Amino acid sequence: MTVAQRIDLYPTRVSGKAVTRPRVDPTVWGDGPGPLTGAELERYDADGFHVFDSLLPPQEVETYRAELRRLSQDPALLASDRVVLEPDSARLRSVFEVEKVSTVFADLLNSPRLMDVARQVLSSDVYVHQSRVNYKPGFGGAQFDWHSDFETWHAEDGMPRPRAFSVSIALSENYEFNGPLMVMPGTHKTFVPSVGETPDDFHKESLRVHRITVGSPGEEHLTRMADQHGIRQIAGPAGSAVMFDSNLLHGSNGNITPFARSNIFIVYNSVENLLEEPFAAPRPRPQHLGNREFPRGM
């Protein structure tokens, strides 16, 4: 199938004015058994996110924190494309594709406690579309502006539908004041296109700078959606986690406190939703941002 023949259910990076459209796809893709209860699935469907109060026991958190430190001191890794630094300092912001540099994290990504949830919600076999650890250091760790992940993955990675979700696992305490995840509950049911063409190699800029316009819903839409849906900030201890739909509007404020806010971030995608050519970008982003190695037709 060539790009020209494709039907694009979620056109974005448009010129002129962005018009929102209702999501045509489900959020919960089946009703098979799995770790989440029926009530939890219903609420996830309505809100677009689910909180695990205690996903990892303290001892395991320590293991992953030690692994975070090890990665942050690996000179070869720090010199690689997998690493993103803070905009205002040389501090480490994120390391991508952690399953390739850490067997410890690879085991976590592939563990049944996560994979079973993914299979249940996406109602198919699943694979990891993207993974990263975020260090979000204290003393000026920068904000992430409001965005839908799916908007980017669709435009720049060629993900056809929002049949994917992210899990963010806290490896340090997420206080209400060190830049925890904020979401607008229920916004995953509306697709907000972004205005403007995608610049070439846009990801080199968009992952690092403070304020972006391409890939963002725009202030008018954000104001309306915040008024309508409200904002929920998700704090919690180390070991807690939140999963959220790929199209849920989310972001986080900066962090001037001394307390880092480290987490591991994993995106699960359905094998029935494999990446194609980008829907609105000159070429796909690199492998470490959007996994294209998953064998097709398995």
Place this chain on the structure above:
Amino acid sequence: MTVAQRIDLYPTRVSGKAVTRPRVDPTVWGDGPGPLTGAELERYDADGFHVFDSLLPPQEVETYRAELRRLSQDPALLASDRVVLEPDSARLRSVFEVEKVSTVFADLLNSPRLMDVARQVLSSDVYVHQSRVNYKPGFGGAQFDWHSDFETWHAEDGMPRPRAFSVSIALSENYEFNGPLMVMPGTHKTFVPSVGETPDDFHKESLRVHRITVGSPGEEHLTRMADQHGIRQIAGPAGSAVMFDSNLLHGSNGNITPFARSNIFIVYNSVENLLEEPFAAPRPRPQHLGNREFPRGM
């Protein structure tokens, strides 16, 4: 008395390493009667701040919000030195010396409900050392890094002792996620000098930019004090207020939400603590930042 003869109880803007010293002055300067109860005064003495759950009734909040809007649309005011803009945009950040541009705000500053608290805690007659309205707009309103106000007022304005406090009155809801005030309770009892000489006309920079080093306690001290004292973030509805000691470490994160966080900010100083020559700056800051018009020897 000349500058050379003065004893400086709180030396700052030092060269080399900053050594903290215990505060030699009280926080509550007397035990006379006033609006605050004995228990409230004791807690203020220990923590360095006091929260008023409902200082202004809703109707009065509306009056002040209308006045905020009026000021933000006054071309003469916007072109004046009294105005500070956001670092990343042309949005209005603060208007200083509001009592000179607004009789509405002047009446509030001089109202007994505030003046009586100030007289009680500072145990003398009092006057307004500084006033401002902060607009802290949504969509990127910038952070205020951790600092002690007294460190600046002492170094740059010549305030001899920490016999002053600030009141911040919320004119819009302070959510936990739109950059509300954060404090480190109890840190008002320690003076943390800042390292480095004060540049000439430093205030033109320090009120606007993201990250400053002069006038800040430094990351090592901040980390230790946050570990020791913790951080308390003060959210509350419009009309609530918080008063805090001039030497309490405080700051606020940025605000990427669409919800502005506007407040009026008033500093009361004791008439027995009038400004002298700066303790560590080439010359005093302008009148709108540190009031020197209060008649001496009244």
